[in-house]
Amino acid sequence: MSKLKQGRRLRRLLAAAPLAAALLVSACTTPTPYQPLARGSQASGGYSEMRIEDNRWMVRFSGNSLTSRERVETYLLYRAAELTLQNGFDGFVMVHRDVDPNVRTTVYRNPWGPGPWGYWGPSWHYWHGGRWGYWDPWYRDPFWGGIDVRTVTRYEASAEIVMFRGPRSGDPASFDARQVVSNLRPSIEYPRP
Numbered sequence: 374m375s376k377l378k379q380g381r382r383l384r385r386l387l388a389a390a391p392l393a394a395a396l397l398v399s400a401c402t403t404p405t406p407y408q409p410l411a412r413g414s415q416a417s418g419g420y421s422e423m424r425i426e427d428n429r430w431m432v433r434f435s436g437n438s439l440t441s442r443e444r445v446e447t448y449l450l451y452r453a454a455e456l457t458l459q460n461g462f463d464g465f466v467m468v469h470r471d472v473d474p475n476v477r478t479t480v481y482r483n484p485w486g487p488g489p490w491g492y493w494g495p496s497w498h499y500w501h502g503g504r505w506g507y508w509d510p511w512y513r514d515p516f517w518g519g520i521d522v523r524t525v526t527r528y529e530a531s532a533e534i535v536m537f538r539g540p541r542s543g544d545p546a547s548f549d550a551r552q553v554v555s556n557l558r559p560s561i562e563y564p565r566p
Contacts, residue, residue, distance in 0.1 A: 404440040406564040407448050418527075420452040428536040429468075430456060435529040442472060442528045449530040451561055454553035462536035466547045470532040478524045 405418035410433075417437035422430050434449040449470075457465045541549050 405436040407561045408564045433531045438525045445528040445530045451557045454550040457536045457550040465534040465536045468533045472530045475527045
């Protein structure tokens with residue numbers, strides 16, 4: 374009886390494994406939601422801040438490879454406004470702002486791996502352009518190049534802000550935090566539970 378129960382349990386686990394893998398992959402295929410950046414976790418981006426003075430902060434938002442530059446900048450602005458209100462201020466001035474693209478290019482020379490015979494298998498030599506060429510169905514293709522190039526860009530926006538109380542000045546770099554939160558809230562996507 375015990376072996377029968379163990380067999381059923383094993384079958385259930387094996388049946389659940391593809392579902393768990395699909396959920397894991399689908400969680401990685403969405404742009405970064407508005408969330409705190411969790412250090413040391415598998416989170417794919419979010420916001421972070423550091424207090425410099427009583428009314429001066431450094432705010433950052435990092436996105437994953439599916440998060441657009443516009444979204445990263447919008448979430449940075451929203452976090453700055455939210456942080457301003459949480460600290461009892463009315464508005465903020467962006468003293469310094471920057472957006473850094475982190476570009477990574479990866480070249481996969483052999484996307485299909487070795488053939489069914491390992492690295493030993495059928496191959497052909499041919500004369501082309503005044504020289505001998507080599508073609509192996511499992512390694513290199515003279516017509517397609519035999520390589521796969523992927524470029525991934527991740528954006529990180531940062532801003533140094535100075536918070537203030539009272540009405541907004543005429544400085545174009547100053548923001549009314551309540552208006553920013555009110556206007557941007559409809560475009561903010563939070564993590565799914």
